[in-house]
Amino acid sequence: MNKTMPLVMIHGLFGSQSFYAPNRRIADVDVHTPDLLGYGMLGSTAVEPITLTRQAEHVIRYVRERAGAPCVLLGHSVGGAIAMLAAASAPELVCGVINVEGNFTLEDAFWCRKIANLDAAAWRAEHARLVADPQGWLTNGGIAVTPQRLEWARAVLENQPHQTIQAMALAVVRETGAPGFRSSVRTVVEHGTPLFMLAGERSASGWHAPDWAYAAARSYVIQPEVGHMMMLEEPDEFCRIIAAMVAQIAACPHGGSVSSTAAKSGFMEMKV
Structure with a gap:
């Protein structure tokens, strides 16, 4: 089977x-599904100080060297900010962005601010507690525990050292709070790059995406009965939504009108 354009999913x-x-x-x-700097296999080697800008540069290098271009960038949570920065810096390599509850402002950085405010020893202890209790992590997120979800939660929590998480949290607070951040990510839509947005039904109300993003989005989809970790709760439905968005981008790579497939796929689509 011939595959469509590359989809690079940023965690x-x-x-x-x-x-x-x-x-x-x-x-x-x-x-x-590449790891960002400091994560997974890359977490076992020394890296330069972590910033969102460096992570975006890492993503663009990956696109050039491994994925091919043009590609679709998907960014979840903090990865949403990185995807927007990457697309803003190299619009010629990105034919669309799927922003999944991505950080647009400090208002979306509640957990990052909490982690950033802890001293290194306190965060190390908290991280050890999280890694030792994946069931508690799921329960605290309002996610029903199943053996599969427990296995996945353990993999997610163990994929990076505690130093990387705190460095990323500090970067999110510092950079998304900087005066030029919003204008930088807004250039994505100013370049004409198609923007798609996805949120979980339980967490959508807490996403502080700006009005210009909702207005510019080709579609804003709410996945029913899930929260911020929708891909862990209902991965099949999440992937159906993403596949539909990629198909729309592939069918209209130069920024023309995009038709909705929401009604056929069973998820909710809104234009705000």
């Missing part, structure tokens, strides 16, 4: 996006 504060095997669930798309 959030905890990585990666590979745990639920989206490459098998989105069979007709060339799916990539």
Whole structure:
């Protein structure tokens, strides 16, 4: 089967996006789930100080060297901010962005601010507690515990060292709070790059995306009966939504009108 344009999925504060095997669930798309700097295998080697800008540069290098271009960038949570920065810096390599409850402002950085405010020893102890109790992590997130979800939660929590998480949290607070951040990510839509937005039904009300993003989005989809970790709760439905968005981008790569497939797919689409 010939696959469509590459889809590069950028994980959030905890990585990666590979745990639920989206490459098998989105069979007709060339799916990539790279680790960011400091995560996974990259977490075992020394890296430069972590910033969102450096992470965006890392994503663009990956696109050039591994994924091919043009590609679709998907960013979840913190990865949403990184995807927007990457697309803003190299619009010629990105034919669309799927922003999944991505950080647009400090208002979306509640957990990052909490982690950033802890001293290193306190965060190390808190991180050890999280890694030792994946069931508690799921329960605190309002996610019903199943053996599969427990296995996935353990993989997500163990994918990166505690130093990486705190460095990323500090970067999110510092950079998304900077005066030029919003204008930088807004250039994505000013370039004409198609923007799609996805939120979980339980967490959508807490997403502080700006009005210009909702207005510019080709579609804003709410996945029913899930929260911020929708891909862990209902990965098949999440992947169906993503596949539909990629298909729309592939069918209209130069920024023309995009038609909705929401009604056929069973999820909710809104234009705000």
